[in-house]
Amino acid sequence: MEDNLKKYMANLHVLIHNALNFHWNVTGGLFLTLHELFQHQYDFFFKQIDILAELMKGRNMLPPITLPEIENLADLELFESKDYTARDTLEIQLKQFQFMLDLSNKLSTFYGEQHDLALEDFFIDMSKFLGKHLYFLRQILKQ
Numbered sequence: 001m002e003d004n005l006k007k008y009m010a011n012l013h014v015l016i017h018n019a020l021n022f023h024w025n026v027t028g029g030l031f032l033t034l035h036e037l038f039q040h041q042y043d044f045f046f047k048q049i050d051i052l053a054e055l056m057k058g059r060n061m062l063p064p065i066t067l068p069e070i071e072n073l074a075d076l077e078l079f080e081s082k083d084y085t086a087r088d089t090l091e092i093q094l095k096q097f098q099f100m101l102d103l104s105n106k107l108s109t110f111y112g113e114q115h116d117l118a119l120e121d122f123f124i125d126m127s128k129f130l131g132k133h134l135y136f137l138r139q140i141l142k143q
């Protein structure tokens with residue numbers, strides 16, 4: 001259970017880094033729209049990572065914080081700083097958000113069965129946000 005939460009948190013760190021990266025580096029006519037969308041995402045993920053860290057500390061677990069630890073634990077790929085087309089950023093996010101939605105759904109079910117309501121609620125909030133943003137990403141990609 002501790003390993004699941006550490007891994008999830010490492011993935012959340014990667015989502016924040018990639019959202020910041022794309023916020024700065026996306027190019028083209030959709031720049032301002034996506035710049036704002038990615039800012040909205042990293043603001044939410046940053047709030048969530050602190051909530052998760054405090055839930056872990058309350059259960060005697062240490063949240064991962066060093067960059068090597070995060071890179072080691074994460075499943076998601078961290079992308080280098082360079083220019084990205086709008087389509088590249090959206091397609092990368094589509095894959096990574098879908099992966100995190102599946103993981104969030106699994107963990108909300110798991111903690112629900114453990115009657116750990118705070119963790120269940122945390123993963124439900126993540127699922128709601130990721131599900132909504134997957135819809136946004138698909139709509140933009142349809143153009």
Ligand SMILES: [Fe+2]
Nearest residue numbers: 023024035039
């Ligand atoms: Fe900014």
